[in-house]
Amino acid sequence: MVAITSVKESRERVVSSDIPEIDLQWKRDKARKLMVRACEEFGIFKVINHGVPKEIIENIEKEGKNFFSLPTSDKQKAGPPNPLGYGSKQIGYNGDMGDLEYLLFHTNPTSIYQRLRTTTKDAFKFSCVVNDYVDKVRKLACDLLEMLGEGLGLEDTKTFSKLVMDAESDSLVRLNYYPCCEGNSKEKLGIIKKKDDKGPRIGFGDHSDPQIITLLRSNEVEGLQIQSPWDSSVWIPVKSDASAFFINVGDALQAMTNGRLTSVRHRAIVNTQKTRMSTIFFASPSLQTLISPLPEMVTHEKPHKYRPYTWAEYKRIMYSLKLATNRLELFLSDYNDNTGLLRLV
Template identity: 45%
Template sequence: MVVLTKPSLGQVSLTRPQKPNHHHPPGIPVINLSEPGAEALVVRACEELGFFKVTDHGIPMELIAKLEEEAVKFFALPQTEKERVGPASPFGYGSKNIGCNGDTGWVEYLLMEITSKPMSHASLAFLTEPSASSFRSALNEYMSAVRKLACVVLESMAEGLKIEPRNIFSKLVMDEESDSVLRLNHYPPCPMPEASEGVVTGFGEHTDPQIISVLRSNDTAGLQISLRDGSWVSVLPDRAAFFINVGDSLQVLTNGRFRSVRHRVLANGLKSRVSMIYFGGPPSGERLAPLSLLMREGEESHYREFTWCEYKRCAYKTMLADNRLGQFEK
């Protein structure tokens, strides 16, 4: 796999080591989706951490491996060929620069807009070329499967919360106008700075704006999540499982009962890391506010109502680490 074209370490940010957490860090919840009682475990994980791993998810490993193989082939192309796809604005190919507000990372990526309609890749013209047919096929199969998985998890949340209808969350990502995204990230092996006071950031700390994120990676470590006390815990990779993030929008819908998880990726000195993330978002005009079904008697809404389009515009104007929800709180 090809590394980025000799990017200098001055172009990416350093993360200073955090104060160690002397308490035994909690394990990442692992939930078998087919076992009885999974719904209650999903709710507890969303409340306590905003992050968990799912197994027995029903997506064949062959399908997962197929898209990963296509991603590896794409990122191994000469830099000039990859740049034909971009620049990411926001969709397309990007390298080192994340967004348009100065965030940088030791990463290159492909960002694609996904809808429930037949897949539209208007910003990725290369996918219409005959040579990209296997990539296009892998994307379609993977997206169909991972969207269904997102809905299974979201419906488990509704069941665990004992609210009706069962699809109260999942209908938002299955809507024909749902604003969903697939991101393929490649973190090349990183020549670590000698005697550095920090480590190189692959992708800076942030929360995901959407409702739910479904992610997986190859066998290379790097992902970390933040606990409530501000300490960071490394997530061991598991290429056969999927990890679920609660997004900002779901935090709003549950009036803060579910918490959007803050996470980051640190660069690896020796191995490439490839990750694939599906971000399930609501339709652009969807109005987001805490669901009355989840409000306890006398409980007040922590957020003012806003549309997903409004929130997304706000997110694009911020830095990764900013608290985007802050300006929507009451």
């Protein structure tokens, strides 16, 4: 790791490092082994030669830009986010704020159209573009999950992918739009100061994703940072690559692998001069799915780390907490509930 740049009075540091890259044109055995290792060590990897057509990607980016360029009054017709729909600045229900606008949809085609139909004359076209994108990216997610299943030595290598392909899957797609902020042209990404001069300007705060895995791509503007797995005070900027997807482990996959794969903590930083738009697919199980460590992941030396929970239960807990909360700690098998949080369900 190199290029340590400064940052907060809390001694937070930004450190340059490369994210593991997986080429899906490699031999499958090589790709899946490196994929598992990346998920164990970083909780994230970059996928190239992923097979999602360039046209599909360009279409959703174009429609997203068109939407976010609409007058505020038109965009607000797709909101307020509850949690689905259009949102601006406010993230969730517990006071978290970010420097962004966003659209969040359930991947159900009807749900997407219903959210858009009053906002733009091209709502049907936009919803078709989103649906085409979801179809391709869902397939990629399932292919990657099956490779992870093979790499982990699961008896049923489709254990993860079947949850995502379930007709009642709770998968989501999100478009995040980060406007550029005013600043000195000499300022570099990762050290943009807030008004109080205590740290970077945050577009989307520190968090982990609750789902199984996340597939993210953005334009050529950088902003994504991951927390170092070895030092929580260190943040690693992820180099932008509009032709690639970045895949990160979510809380559910960490729980199902009994902690072997790591749910990566990450955040988005606002750029000084360029707007950034990212498109994210959250691969999720159905609400009634029971999440618990798989038998192959449990041994005498590594007993059950997490108690079983349904995806619906986890979501209810998630929405009651601040963005940065380590939610999985509340589901540890030996968790001592002195806070009453788990009694919310």
